[in-house]
Amino acid sequence: MLRYLRIAKLTIALGLVATATAIPLSLQAAPTVSSQGSAATKAVSYHTVDIDGVKVFYREAGPANAPVVLLLHGFPSSSHMFRNLIPQLAERYHVIAPDYPGYGQSDQPAMDKFTYSFDNxxxxxxxxxxxxxxxxxxxxxxxxxAPVGYRIASAHPEKISAIVVQNGNAYEEGIDNQFWVPVKDYWKNKSEANAAKLRPILELAATKWQYTEGFRNPAANVSPDAWMMDQAYMDRPGNKDIQLELFYSYGTNPPHYAEWQAYFRRYQPPMLIVWGKNDKIFPAAGATPYLRDLPNAELHLLDTGHFALEEDGDEIARLMGNFLDRNVQP
Structure with missing residues (x-):
């Protein structure tokens, strides 16, 4: 009997050690923040907040009293696209990265309960x-x-300390290419026949294409998790209809271009342009026109594609760090 008790005690002890070892780092005690900043300031936390009955998810990192950087994602992604950038900014900046309604971990309200438009x-x-x-x-x-952020910036210019643009359009030259032909047809005529031409954009092959086309070495440099996660969110019941509605709503953005360009000219917000020049959706032709209105903007054309953070994230983080340090006051 004593032998069995000793074995039982040993088994329990080993089990406790194994359990402690297996606890994820995020659930263990957080490291203490040092006076120089530390892993604690870079750690990402996850939150939701109710906005008019819709739960909006966001990622947050960095000191609460540091200058704020708001990261606004693209289609068909979510704040997940910033997963590597956030810790690189978070030692010196307070970083917030939300998911729009219908994307990522934010609520996906039914279309009869929520208006899926860029205004909304x-x-x-x-x-x-x-x-x-x-x-x-x-x-x-x-x-x-870009159309989300520029609506906010032009409405509240006093709130914007600086702008970083990565393959985000505000000029007609940026949508004057083959990709936009069927989309523009849909703007003119919201028919099922025109919608059918756009539905393939919502499938896995097209999502993967956005993460591989124009990249130097997508097999080595781009995590397949990125396009698989985007597709998983898009495959949720009802989500593809939401995406089609936003394709249609994108047609409301070009009429705002003159307004946004006037905002650039009048307020001259500091701007860093980091652009994947091989992007087939928003080509480099949409990057250079910013310099007409913002002659002091800093432009870098990178040898990569649409989701440039996947392949050139370290370079973008370096350029952002230098740019923000020069233009955003603590």
Whole structure:
């Protein structure tokens, strides 16, 4: 009997050691923040906040009293696209990266309960910044993030400390290519026949294409998790209809271009342009026109594709760090 008790005690002890070892780092005690900043300031936390009955998810990192950087994702991604960038910014900046309604971990309300338009997405994100007490912030805009961010910036120019643009459009030259032909047809005639031409964009092959076309070495440099996660969210019941509705709503963005360009000219926000020059959706032709209105903008054309963070994230983080340090006051 004593022998069995000894074995039992040993088994329990070994089990406790194994359990402690297996506990994820995120569930163990957080490291203490040092005076120089540390892993604690870089750690990402995850939150939801109710905006008019819709739960909006966001990632957050960095010191609460540091200058704020708001990261606005593109289609068909989510704040997941910033998973590697956030820790690189978080030692010196307070980083917030939300998911729009219908994307990522935010609620996906039914289309008869929520208006899926760029006006409404911008309103939700604007209300989120107010709820979080973000009085002044820099924005990073990519793809859909540009029309969301530029609506907020032109409405509240006093809140914008700087802008980082990564394959996000505000000029007609940026949508004057083959990709946009069927989309523009849909703007003119929202028929099922025109919608059918766009539905393949919502399938896995096209999502993967966005992460591989124009990249130097996608097999080595781009995680397959990125396009698989985007597709998993898009495959949720009802989500593809939401995406089609936003394709249609994108047609409301070009009429705002003159307004956004006037905002650039009048307020001259500091701007860093980091652009995947091989992008077949938003080609480099949409990057250079910014310099007409913002002659002091800093432009870098990178030898990569649409989701440039996947392949050139370290370079973008370096350029952002230098740019923000020069233009955003602590």
């Amino acid at each position: 997405l911008a309103m939700v994100i604007d209300k989120l910044t107010i709820r979080l007490g973000l009085g002044k912030f820099a924005i990073y805009v990519q793809d859909y993030g």
